[in-house]
Amino acid sequence: MATIEDVAKLTGLSRTTVSRVINNHPYVSEEKRKLVLEAMEKLGYVPNSSARSLRNQKTSILALFIPRITNPFFSELVEATEIAAAEYGYQLIICQTRYSPEKELNYMNLLKMKQVDGVILASIQNEWKKLKPFLQYGPIVLCNEFDDRANVPTVRLDQVYGGYIATKHLLEQGHTKIAYCSGGYRSNVAKSREIGFKKALAEYKVPFHEQYAFRDAFHIADGKRVFQKMMALSERPTAVFTGSDEVAAGIISEAVKCGYRIPEDLAVVGFDNQAITELTNPTITTVHQPVKQMAQKAVDVIVEKIQTKKYETKEIYEFPLQLIVRASTIGSKLHQYEA
Amino acid sequence: MATIEDVAKLTGLSRTTVSRVINNHPYVSEEKRKLVLEAMEKLGYVPNSSARSLRNQKTSILALFIPRITNPFFSELVEATEIAAAEYGYQLIICQTRYSPEKELNYMNLLKMKQVDGVILASIQNEWKKLKPFLQYGPIVLCNEFDDRANVPTVRLDQVYGGYIATKHLLEQGHTKIAYCSGGYRSNVAKSREIGFKKALAEYKVPFHEQYAFRDAFHIADGKRVFQKMMALSERPTAVFTGSDEVAAGIISEAVKCGYRIPEDLAVVGFDNQAITELTNPTITTVHQPVKQMAQKAVDVIVEKIQTKKYETKEIYEFPLQLIVRASTIGSKLHQYEA
DNA sequence: TATGAATATGAAAACGATTTCATTCGTTTC
DNA sequence: GAAACGAATGAAATCGTTTTCATATTCATA
Numbered sequence: 001m002a003t004i005e006d007v008a009k010l011t012g013l014s015r016t017t018v019s020r021v022i023n024n025h026p027y028v029s030e031e032k033r034k035l036v037l038e039a040m041e042k043l044g045y046v047p048n049s050s051a052r053s054l055r056n057q058k059t060s061i062l063a064l065f066i067p068r069i070t071n072p073f074f075s076e077l078v079e080a081t082e083i084a085a086a087e088y089g090y091q092l093i094i095c096q097t098r099y100s101p102e103k104e105l106n107y108m109n110l111l112k113m114k115q116v117d118g119v120i121l122a123s124i125q126n127e128w129k130k131l132k133p134f135l136q137y138g139p140i141v142l143c144n145e146f147d148d149r150a151n152v153p154t155v156r157l158d159q160v161y162g163g164y165i166a167t168k169h170l171l172e173q174g175h176t177k178i179a180y181c182s183g184g185y186r187s188n189v190a191k192s193r194e195i196g197f198k199k200a201l202a203e204y205k206v207p208f209h210e211q212y213a214f215r216d217a218f219h220i221a222d223g224k225r226v227f228q229k230m231m232a233l234s235e236r237p238t239a240v241f242t243g244s245d246e247v248a249a250g251i252i253s254e255a256v257k258c259g260y261r262i263p264e265d266l267a268v269v270g271f272d273n274q275a276i277t278e279l280t281n282p283t284i285t286t287v288h289q290p291v292k293q294m295a296q297k298a299v300d301v302i303v304e305k306i307q308t309k310k311y312e313t314k315e316i317y318e319f320p321l322q323l324i325v326r327a328s329t330i331g332s333k334l335h336q337y338e339a
Numbered sequence: 340m341a342t343i344e345d346v347a348k349l350t351g352l353s354r355t356t357v358s359r360v361i362n363n364h365p366y367v368s369e370e371k372r373k374l375v376l377e378a379m380e381k382l383g384y385v386p387n388s389s390a391r392s393l394r395n396q397k398t399s400i401l402a403l404f405i406p407r408i409t410n411p412f413f414s415e416l417v418e419a420t421e422i423a424a425a426e427y428g429y430q431l432i433i434c435q436t437r438y439s440p441e442k443e444l445n446y447m448n449l450l451k452m453k454q455v456d457g458v459i460l461a462s463i464q465n466e467w468k469k470l471k472p473f474l475q476y477g478p479i480v481l482c483n484e485f486d487d488r489a490n491v492p493t494v495r496l497d498q499v500y501g502g503y504i505a506t507k508h509l510l511e512q513g514h515t516k517i518a519y520c521s522g523g524y525r526s527n528v529a530k531s532r533e534i535g536f537k538k539a540l541a542e543y544k545v546p547f548h549e550q551y552a553f554r555d556a557f558h559i560a561d562g563k564r565v566f567q568k569m570m571a572l573s574e575r576p577t578a579v580f581t582g583s584d585e586v587a588a589g590i591i592s593e594a595v596k597c598g599y600r601i602p603e604d605l606a607v608v609g610f611d612n613q614a615i616t617e618l619t620n621p622t623i624t625t626v627h628q629p630v631k632q633m634a635q636k637a638v639d640v641i642v643e644k645i646q647t648k649k650y651e652t653k654e655i656y657e658f659p660l661q662l663i664v665r666a667s668t669i670g671s672k673l674h675q676y677e678a
Numbered sequence: 679t680a681t682g683a684a685t686a687t688g689a690a691a692a693c694g695a696t697t698t699c700a701t702t703c704g705t706t707t708c
Numbered sequence: 709g710a711a712a713c714g715a716a717t718g719a720a721a722t723c724g725t726t727t728t729c730a731t732a733t734t735c736a737t738a
Contacts, residue, residue: 001453001476003694014718019696027716049454050398051694053389054723061432068418075414079407082435091432091454093400096421114340115388115430137340220614249618256620275559279588281595281620342724353688358726366686390724393693 002043010039022047053114062302063116065095065107067123071218072274073244073291077122077144080295088303090117099184101125111138118302121145125186135312139305143298146188153305153315155298159189162287162321163196166269167241169285169323171204173330175239175267178206181226181251182243183218190215190243193271197241212237223250230266231258238266239329245270245277248284252328256281267329282327290319341382349378361386392453401641402455404434404446406462410557411613412583412630416461416483419634427642429456438523440464450477457641460484464525474651478644482637485527492644492654494637498528501626501660502535505608506580508624508662510543512669514578514606517545520565520590521582522557529554529582532610536580551576562589569605570597577605578668584609584616587623591667595620606668621666629658 004022008015013032020028021036028036039045053059062085066074082092093116095107104125110116111134118139124131128149134140135152142154170178180197182190201208211233214226223246230237242248248270252262262268262282270277270286277284297317305311343361347354352371359367360375367375378384392398403420405413421431432455434446443464449455450473457478463470467488473479474491481493509517519536521529540547550572553565562585569576581587587609591601601607601621609616609625616623636656644650 004696005694015695016697016718017716020717023696027714029716032716044451046448046451048393048694049449049452050389050392050396051723052696054387054393054693054725055695055697057389057723059389069408069421070411070414070418072409072411072414075409075411078433079409079435082408082433091449093430094417094421094433096418109385110388110430112383112385113388220618246614253618275585276615276618279559279592279615279619343726344724354725355688355727356686359687362726366684368686371686387724390693391726393695393723394725394727396693 002045003048004045006043007036007039007045010043011035057114058306059115059117060089061091061093061116062299063093063095063107063110063119065097065104065119065121065123067099067125068096069094071244072246072276073272073289074122076291077295080292081120081143081299084296084299088299090299090303097123097125099123099125101130105130108134111140114138117306120298120302123187139302139311141298141302141305143294144189148188151312151314153301153313153317155294155301155317155319157289157294157319157321159192159321160196160199162271162289163193163241164200165196165321165323166271166285166287167197167200168203169325169329170239170241170267170269171200171206173239173263173267176204176206177212177235177237177239179212179214179230179237179240180208181214181217181223181240181247183216183222183247184243185215193241193243217242217247218244220246220250220253223247223252224254225250227251227254227258227266231260239263239268240266241269243271245272245274245284245286248286248328249276249280252280252282252284263327263329269329273324277324277326280328285326285329286324288322288324290321293319341384343384343386345382346375346378346384349382350374396453397645398454398456399428400430400432400455401638402432402434402446402449402458404436404443404458404460404462406438406464407435408433410583411585411615412611412628413461415630416634419631420459420482420638423635423638427638429638429642436462436464438462438464440469444469447473450479453477456645459637459641462526478641478650480637480641480644482633483528487527490651490653492640492652492656494633494640494656494658496628496633496658496660498531498660499535499538501610501628502532502580503539504535504660504662505610505624505626506536506539507542508664508668509578509580509606509608510539510545512578512602512606515543515545516551516574516576516578518551518553518569518576518579519547520553520556520562520579520586522555522561522586523582524554532580532582556581556586557583559585559589559592562586562591563593564589566590566593566597566605570599578602578607579605580608582610584611584613584623584625587625587667588615588619591619591621591623602666602668608668612663616663616665619667624665624668625663627661627663629660632658 004015004018007018085092097104120141120143122144124145128147140152146154146156184190248268270284273286273288277286343354343357346357424431436443459480459482461483463484467486479491485493485495523529556565587607609623612625612627616625
């Protein structure tokens with residue numbers, strides 16, 4: 001394994017000069033520069049990352065915290081974040097908290113140990129006061145998830161608006177018995193959507209009944225379970241708002257299997273605009289989230305924070321959401337080949 | 340930022356003793372050990388990763404190469420790999436090659452620069468002779484993808500068998516005009532499946548026509564495109580083998596939209612057993628791949644190679660595949676509530 | 679009671695880079 | 709022709725650990 005010393009020896013120059021060539025510093029004669037480059041090539045020399053990190057106090061690695069990567073929303077976020085990070089020359093370490101506060105705190109030590117230059121939190125499992133102390137070791141940027149008490153840069157989507165437009169759409173179709181379905185008790189994303197949901201109901205003077213709320217739905221299986229619960233109610237809802245397309249797909253799948261018609265018997269809106277929304281029958285009305293933009297911004301911001309070393313600045317960057325209307329809410333016109 | 344020196348000063352001991360406590364080395368009196376632990380706690384001291392990596396010549400980071408993470412097969416692989424790596428105390432860096440040989444070679448420098456202790460290749464974009472030289476810098480383990488010329492540990496699935504059982508299943512249903520659909524020209528995974536596909540055809544004395552082959556299908560949209568191409572043929576196939584559930588779902592979606600019946604007009608088998616296989620209508624017959632086991636084994640193997648430092652050993656670990664029969668191939672019985 | 683082993687500790691050398699500071703050599707400037 | 713400056717280079721310190729080697733103490737054993 002060739003080191004800078006080997007290159008220095010081979011050229012008869014000092015480590016300093018070699019280092020200058022590597023880092024494109026001035027005051028190296030063209031003659032020596034060529035000599036060094038040739039020697040580096042010949043020895044197959046590449047600077048050692050650990051040594052550089054130690055000396056420069058910088059690893060060029062970011063950590064991205066997500067609950068689990070198999071959730072397509074987070075897959076897309078990881079994809080976009082990795083690409084954006086690579087543009088800046090950063091590597092991305094994936095930290096799956098699996099909804100565990102302990103795992104989250106444990107991964108946070110990456111910042112303390114200086115194994116990463118910064119942390120992007122796309123989900124939050126601990127109270128902010130538990131995370132805040134880590135700010136002394138490096139920047140934390142919130143992306144997607146957020147917390148009012150957190151005095152750090154936050155890149156997020158207007159979830160209140162998302163809940164609002166999706167629900168308003170159902171209300172416009174004449175529904176008054178609308179169920180609410182979400183995942184993540186701790187999540188402010190879910191809470192915001194619920195605020196938007198209730199805001200829309202209030203505007204239409206439609207009351208909300210707590211028995212219509214299901215706040216523990218994450219996966220397809222949860223959707224199936226929730227559907228059965230809804231159908232067991234004495235007064236069944238005619239529409240349901242869900243916090244993810246997976247759950248919406250689960251509901252639809254179970255409904256169709258049980259002989260119900262979507263949207264005639266139950267209108268369903270999803271969230272995320274995932275690929276499955278166009279594959280189910282009927283296709284799923286959903287809310288599109290600009291994940292790529294959000295990821296890009298989060299990386300832009302954290303790179304800037306790493307450079308300026310000002311970590312405790314409350315900056316909010318918010319992107320809009322967009323309703324995508326498909327067959328699961330507006331019925332027959334789009335149901336071209338069914339039945 | 341407290342260093343080991345600070346802890347040493349606070350306790351009045353040497354760095355050596357503090358280091359011994361950190362690393363649980365023997366020959367430290369219980370009295371001093373406590374003293375050190377208290378001081379570490381008080382200062383909030385945690386060892387610096389870069390310094391450790393430099394000194395120990397070990398980063399405790401693995402790199403996982405995949406084409407793109409939004410492919411659910413690779414999401415699942417990343418999830419399982421991250422969990423398995425974490426058990427060994429390793430972090431996981433994600434390298435999305437996006438099917439680019441240049442990007443792949445570029446990421447390979449992580450090994451050369453010693454930023455990672457090992458590389459798990461779940462996809463291969465370059466000829467092996469281009470990758471082989473990196474073996475002098477650290478272990479490479481193939482996982483999922485493979486190459487006969489590569490003299491390194493390989494954890495893989497029996498793809499020939501996978502192609503075989505899926506195709507045999509179609510043949511057993513009486514199909515003789517069977518199309519073949521896959522993604523990745525360079526991929527030996529795809530090539531193996533094709534071998535299994537043709538083996539099954541041969542056993543049933545069914546000839547294969549090249550116009551039934553579509554080897555550039557990766558996504559849902561490709562499935563839709565392929566469906567249109569198939570229907571434009573003078574002699575249309577009655578069944579199609581696909582290399583991914585996404586493509587199968589695309590085909591089914593497009594077929595249903597155009598008024599065709601699955602499986603009566605076209606039987607479809609997918610690959611991967613992804614969540615969507617149970618959400619489409621009809622549900623998709625597919626081949627289940629034991630991704631978790633494969634990922635776990637790949638991590639076990641690479642950790643061992645890192646320890647033993649023997650990188651050039653050809654070891655093959657192969658896991659079996661399993662056919663999951665659903666409605667997209669066996670028709671009416673499972674189509675309970677359609678029409 | 680001397681001897682050797684086991685226990686406990688520290689000084690200093692590594693790991694491989696970058697940076698500070700000093701030095702040398704030309705070239706300009708007054 | 710001395711002073712000042714810019715260009716080119718290297719020696720050595722530094723980043724924060726772990727490890728090697730040396731030394732000192734304690735303890736058991738002959």
